Amino acid sequence: MVRDLRIASFFLLALGFSAAMAFPGVDQPDPPAAAPTPLEEARDLMEEENYKDAIRSFKQADKLAGGNCLECQLGLARAHNKIGAYKVALERAEAAIRLAKDEPNLALAYHEQGTALFALAGDDPKILGQAEKAFREVLAKTQGKINAVRYNLAAVLLRQGRDADGVALLKEYLENEPDGAYAESARELIKTPLRARKRLVPDFELVTLSGDYLTSEDLRGKVILLDFWATWCAPCVAALPDLKELARRKAKDPFVLLSVSADHDEAALRAFLNKNGVTWPQVWEKSHEFIHQCKVNRFPTYLLVDHTGEIVYSASGWGPGIERELESRIFFAIRTAKKNAKPAGD
Secondary structure, eight states: HHHHHHHHHHHHHHHHHHHHHTTTOOOOOOOOEEEEEEHHHHHHHHHTTOOHHHHHHHHHHHHTTTTOOHHHHHHHHHHHHTTTHHHHHHHHHHHHHHHHHHHHHHHHHHHHHHHHHHHTTTTTHHHHHHHHHHHHHHHHHOOTOTTTTHHHHHHHHTTTHHHOOOOOOOOHHHOOOTTTTTTTHHHHHHHOOGGGGOOOOOOOEEETTTTTTTEETTTTSSSEEEEEEETTHHHHHHHHHHHHHHHTTTTSSSSEEEEOOSSSSSHHHHHHHHHOOOHHHEEEEEEEHHHTTTTOSEEEEEEEETTBBBBBEEEOOOOOHHHHHHHHHHHHHHHHHHHHHOOOTT
């Protein structure tokens, strides 16, 4: 109905334009543009990814519809999922399920329900089961035509430890879309299903400024403190004396302090390191690829990786509180690594 009204308005404007051409001696005023409805505003805001304002417009539109606007409930569920308000998103998705009468809209509602449930589930088997049921509803109601749902359902199955079923779905996803939006992530999960249950450090192959070649596989069994920093970052520079002391004290432990610089000038970085006597491994990535893979957007950021490759602690900034917490976490991670170390010769 809304689409028809938009078409009708177009033809009315066209007729007004023709009349002006027929009577060149008379100036015809432009007809006033119709103000968009709250629902139209909400649609536009969603396209602009302005989710918070879209929520306000959807609420207004739903109020005008007496609280029975299906599109509003679907939009609110999606917008709340986008901003991470998963509990509200779940409520809105369930309201949309109650209102929806046709398969396509039910599929949309179940998708938002599944998304919210998966985000809220953690390791809770009951909630993960509910998320699985929601995504299976989407597959059934779309006859498997929405390929991205295979990826979502696979993630739920992997979180539950059902690796064979999850990997099979990921392979189906890749068969349908080898270059799809989630293709890279799907391949990583097929290779290491554990990534769905734990926050593992991305596989890396890094060359240090001193010419060493460090890989995640080579460092497995050791505790790694990844230090993402830059010379232009005052807190990063303030942390250097403490990091230098940390590297010295842990030199005989199964521990590696690995700094990754976000600097743009390699020569300036090298000069700074030499001037300040920094000797532990330093990586300079012109592309910042590893920084992006680790989802680092603040400096300094510290990721503590245990002997299995799991990121067990992360922090941004620097100060006495962060230093003490890092010291404590590193101590326990090293102790666990030593306890689980294989005896020489195995």
